[in-house]
Amino acid sequence: MMILEEISSLMWLFCALIPCLLTDGVAVLPAPQNLSVQSTNMKHLLMWSPVIVPGEVIHYSVEYQGEYESLYLSHIWIPSSWCSSTKDPECDITDDITATVPYNLRVRAILGSQTSAWSTPKHPFNRNSTILTPPGMEVIKDGFHLVINLEDLGPQFEFLVVYWRREPGAKEHVKTVRSGGIPVHLETMESGAVYCVKAQTFVKVIGRQSAFSQAECVKVQGETLPLALALFAFVGFMLILVVVPLSIWKTGQLLRYSCCPGVVLPNTLKITNSPQKLTSCRKEEMEVCTMSMLSSEELFRSGSSRRKEGPS
């Protein structure tokens, strides 16, 4: 009995060692574990835990089959577009999942001529399970124009934009935007009002939409400020209209006085050519003085007329 037990345990040990013997003492390449698909906004990423072999670089191979292949051609597996041989423990399978049906996926590790067994996720992946997030949105106030720019999520995404005036009883407006990345004009705003916008995505091929984004509100400046500015500008303009000519005229006068003064000596201060006649006038010679004064007047008049004629 004891001998039989010993023989059977030896046999088990031998059988366990056969794979090692066949592979020349090298361990079997383990298959990748913990496969999962993370899908957000129709971008699908297959991920797994990396296979670690000290000192070696492991490559991975990914294959898929759609529901059609699994039903009608179960032996057909298609190599992934981007991951027939990849070093990273993840694969972007977006270009492979092209129909809204369940897809089977499988991954194996490759080291030289060695390949591991195929590993599959727990459940098939259908792209209608993708997580749809509210779209990024930029609200632009271009003068009185309400303009938005939605993030570009690809050709499969449409957007539903809802906007309204923030006042009691205001109606919500709805606009469908076919693609993101391009500014879209929503409305011409009235001054003094507050306008709010929110948006959601809609993916036609899976018939689902995201939640709405947080509402963003913008306010248009009121009319009072521009009026005050206009009044101020008008008053300033009028002031300029008055002040500028006045200052020009004053400056002109200043210049004239400084360089070419038109000062005329009064008659009483004019000195004639015979100053002694004036000084020697006494009482007895009053008649002579008056005569000489008259003649000096005549002299002055003739002199001034000569001056007026100027140099001929």
Next chain:
Amino acid sequence: MKAQRVSLWLLGAILLLCSVHARGLRRCLISMDMHQIEETFQEIKRAIQAKDTFQNVTILSTSEFLHSIKPLDVCCVTKSLLEFYVDRVFKDHQEVNPQILRKISSIANSFLYMQKALQQCQEQRLCHCGQEATNATRIIHDNYNQLEVRSAAIKSLGELDLFLAWIGKNHQGTSTA
């Protein structure tokens, strides 16, 4: 007078029912992105049609044949032709080129999705198969059977653009469900 009124009411009711019925057909396949499938086929069209050696024969018949299908028969003919491709054509064609295989797989899986969508329409009794629709389907199967299976499959694949254009024309989605 009364008889006239009654007949007018009846006529109105019939017209209303017909319009509802016609609208119901158009509600099928609203979530299909035909443009995407057509684009996928365009990428392999030349390679597929180059392999077709029987240029003088057609399986989907002429394009006039498809366009002569009446609106009431559209749903039934669509369903039948989808079955034709899914059950026969894609299986009979064995593609070795991985690039072409990828595109055919995409189209085949999209057809499977369309079949499921049409199934819902059928359950709502919007997809009745009349005599003309049944005859049209039979003609196509007969054409296919006349050729050797591989040649027939490659020819039918090459005629996918006709079928896709016809579906797009008849099942335009104008509103979301």
